[in-house]
Amino acid sequence: MLKVRDIENLLQNIPNGYLKPDDNLFAKTNAAIILPYKKLGAINSVDIDKKLDEPDKNQQNSSEIFCNVFNCKMVFDNTASYTLHYNSMHRFICQECKKSLPTEHLLDLHLSEIHDSYFKARLDRGEKLYKCYVEECKEIFANAIERKKHCIEEHKFPANFRFGQVVPTKHNKEESKNNCGSTGMELETHTDTESVATTNETSIKNFSFGHQREKTFQLKPEPKTKSGQGKGLESFSLLKDALDMDVSK
Amino acid sequence: MDAAQSTSPELSSNSPEPKPSTVPTQLLREKIREYTKKHREAIRAEVSDSLRFQLGEIKERIQELDNVTEKDVAGLAARIKRRKHATIEDMYRLSHAFLQNVANIQAFNKIPGSMQVLIKELTGNDSERQMSAAECLCNLSLGEGPVCEKIASAAGSYLVTYLHSTESQLVRLCLWIIANILATGQKCASVLMKMQLLPQLWKMYCDDEIADPLLDYREDAAICLQLMSLNAPNLMTQEDRNFVLQQMADKNPTCVAAEYHLFIVFHILFTEPHIISTLYPPDALYLLNFSLINLNNTNNFLTQPQRLKILYSIRVLGNLLVVQPLIYSTLLLQVSCVWKSSITALLNKLFAFHNEHLSQEALWLLKIILHLEEENAFMQPNILESIHIFEECMPFDDKPIEEEAAAAMAV
Numbered sequence: 208m209l210k211v212r213d214i215e216n217l218l219q220n221i222p223n224g225y226l227k228p229d230d231n232l233f234a235k236t237n238a239a240i241i242l243p244y245k246k247l248g249a250i251n252s253v254d255i256d257k258k259l260d261e262p263d264k265n266q267q268n269s270s271e272i273f274c275n276v277f278n279c280k281m282v283f284d285n286t287a288s289y290t291l292h293y294n295s296m297h298r299f300i301c302q303e304c305k306k307s308l309p310t311e312h313l314l315d316l317h318l319s320e321i322h323d324s325y326f327k328a329r330l331d332r333g334e335k336l337y338k339c340y341v342e343e344c345k346e347i348f349a350n351a352i353e354r355k356k357h358c359i360e361e362h363k364f365p366a367n368f369r370f371g372q373v374v375p376t377k378h379n380k381e382e383s384k385n386n387c388g389s390t391g392m393e394l395e396t397h398t399d400t401e402s403v404a405t406t407n408e409t410s411i412k413n414f415s416f417g418h419q420r421e422k423t424f425q426l427k428p429e430p431k432t433k434s435g436q437g438k439g440l441e442s443f444s445l446l447k448d449a450l451d452m453d454v455s456k
Numbered sequence: 457m458d459a460a461q462s463t464s465p466e467l468s469s470n471s472p473e474p475k476p477s478t479v480p481t482q483l484l485r486e487k488i489r490e491y492t493k494k495h496r497e498a499i500r501a502e503v504s505d506s507l508r509f510q511l512g513e514i515k516e517r518i519q520e521l522d523n524v525t526e527k528d529v530a531g532l533a534a535r536i537k538r539r540k541h542a543t544i545e546d547m548y549r550l551s552h553a554f555l556q557n558v559a560n561i562q563a564f565n566k567i568p569g570s571m572q573v574l575i576k577e578l579t580g581n582d583s584e585r586q587m588s589a590a591e592c593l594c595n596l597s598l599g600e601g602p603v604c605e606k607i608a609s610a611a612g613s614y615l616v617t618y619l620h621s622t623e624s625q626l627v628r629l630c631l632w633i634i635a636n637i638l639a640t641g642q643k644c645a646s647v648l649m650k651m652q653l654l655p656q657l658w659k660m661y662c663d664d665e666i667a668d669p670l671l672d673y674r675e676d677a678a679i680c681l682q683l684m685s686l687n688a689p690n691l692m693t694q695e696d697r698n699f700v701l702q703q704m705a706d707k708n709p710t711c712v713a714a715e716y717h718l719f720i721v722f723h724i725l726f727t728e729p730h731i732i733s734t735l736y737p738p739d740a741l742y743l744l745n746f747s748l749i750n751l752n753n754t755n756n757f758l759t760q761p762q763r764l765k766i767l768y769s770i771r772v773l774g775n776l777l778v779v780q781p782l783i784y785s786t787l788l789l790q791v792s793c794v795w796k797s798s799i800t801a802l803l804n805k806l807f808a809f810h811n812e813h814l815s816q817e818a819l820w821l822l823k824i825i826l827h828l829e830e831e832n833a834f835m836q837p838n839i840l841e842s843i844h845i846f847e848e849c850m851p852f853d854d855k856p857i858e859e860e861a862a863a864a865m866a867v
Contacts, residue, residue, distance in 0.1 A: 249506040370579070
């Protein structure tokens with residue numbers, strides 16, 4: 208056991224005051240005591256087990272799991288692969304255009320920018336509404352091009368970010384075609400008729416507050432259209448019906 | 457022979473293409489399966505479905521495994537590039553090849569456009585291929601700087617996006633890839649840091665409301681934050697530091713991966729004394745309590761978590777006392793009232809671990825406390841007399857007692 212005088216002598220060799228993280232005293236301890244991080248790879252063992260169990264599963268056809276999402280015909284032999292499929296493909300899906308997005312934030316952006324006419328009306332008023340693709344970034348932009356520029360310059364995103372919302376204009380359509388040709392990759396672009404229809408609809412002052420089509424039972428006003436009453440309203444509803452027809456096609 | 461036949465049809469149908477490998481995939485799978493069984497029996501507690509290996513380790517662990525050569529890798533890379541698509545089989549073989557040696561990784565990196573195919577599969581619509589691609593990228597990130605830079609710039613945005621995914625294994629793989637990239641070097645880390653990685657990781661690390669153990673990413677997020685704070689503190693923006701400063705008190709000291717907390721905070725915030733001297737009193741008190749909980753509840757200095765807890769508690773406490781000396785009275789109060797102990801007992805506990813490096817740091821803390829005692833005249837009687845330091849836990853060079861003995865002998 209050290210005596211008081213010995214301890215006092217020891218203390219003379221110890222640095223005094225505030226020590227930064229890169230100080231010698233700490234660096235020596237870290238090198239001697241704390242294990243450095245070792246890079247590790249990964250191999251999935253579930254896949255291997257699945258293959259191992261395959262002969263048994265074939266005997267029990269009743270254990271097949273069908274994906275219950277409309278128009279999805281995938282069949283799975285275990286719940287793990289079904290969960291994986293559901294989480295990746297159907298968790299964040301747009302009810303309007305059935306586009307699947309990887310995260311809640313990107314689905315939010317998609318819904319507001321592509322399907323929300325209130326968003327478009329506010330945009331027409333000159334408000335900045337385009338949020339950054341990075342959820343934690345709080346920057347908002349006046350248009351999608353500015354946002355794309357920001358994402359490429361500030362966040363180092365690739366120019367062909369696959370989950371980006373492409374504004375459905377003629378120019379973009381051409382551009383996306385060119386991109387597909389140049390990179391040889393499938394670039395997901397939004398060129399479906401529905402989005403075109405929504406842009407057309409903004410010219411008609413028809414606000415739907417986030418839902419283009421009302422999710423209620425609607426009686427079709429067919430008899431009214433046949434009659435000669437209310438021609439202005441009639442033409443509006445005819446136009447809307449025509450647009451909806453386009454969308455359904 | 458059966459195994460060879462099972463893989464051959466796909467390969468033989470494309471005769472002009474280079475032959476991927478001489479090792480049948482089924483044989484690879486069998487060897488891994490055997491190892492998996494043993495590994496699972498050995499560690500039942502592991503939740504993750506993935507096995508983790510260092511570069512080259514797989515060959516040592518599973519000795520029968522044959523080499524996948526650079527030529528095979530180049531052939532596979534050329535094939536997936538030509539088809540603009542990679543099958544699960546292709547990616548499985550590539551994953552193994554990358555794990556075996558760095559030459560295979562370099563061979564893959566030399567084929568331009570091959571990584572883009574993996575990224576295409578990672579962001580595609582097939583969930584199984586997506587997982588295989590993530591695994592492939594994880595093993596590819598075992599490579600050196602240039603490879604990791606390429607992964608960071610081409611796939612970084614997707615890795616960061618998928619941190620918000622609901623698929624737990626995908627999130628975990630992304631965290632592992634990010635950790636490997638952060639551990640490689642500042643250049644590749646800087647790309648990820650620009651994608652607001654720190655706030656995302658911090659949220660994952662401090663999230664205590666986890667419904668399913670599979671969705672618990674705290675440990676992996678902590679490792680990423682640790683690497684970030686250690687390897688790239690100069691890449692952090694003022695925004696990042698402010699974020700950590702504001703959210704510092706979100707971590708519960710008794711929950712999973714709490715041992716990393718003081719490490720991360722120390723390396724991010726304690727770089728500048730003025731940040732600590734201007735800490736709000738609740739934050740200073742939080743750090744004080746966190747340190748005391750760690751020091752009092754850790755009874756050994758053997759494992760990595762124990763070492764992290766004790767060392768970083770000393771460092772945080774010491775520096776906090778230097779720049780905010782008024783907190784010393786709170787420290788004394790907490791130690792006596794909450795922990796029913798004394799400051800000397802706490803220091804003696806540290807010296808009793810018999811580790812010379814730890815003792816050096818404990819002495820630094822003791823020096824600060826003695827200085828505060830003198831300044832504030834708390835006058836705890838004879839602190840030094842109640843300190844018990846064992847000779848064997850001090851380094852030989854620094855032993856004044858030895859010097860004195862030598863001097864006495866000379867006289």
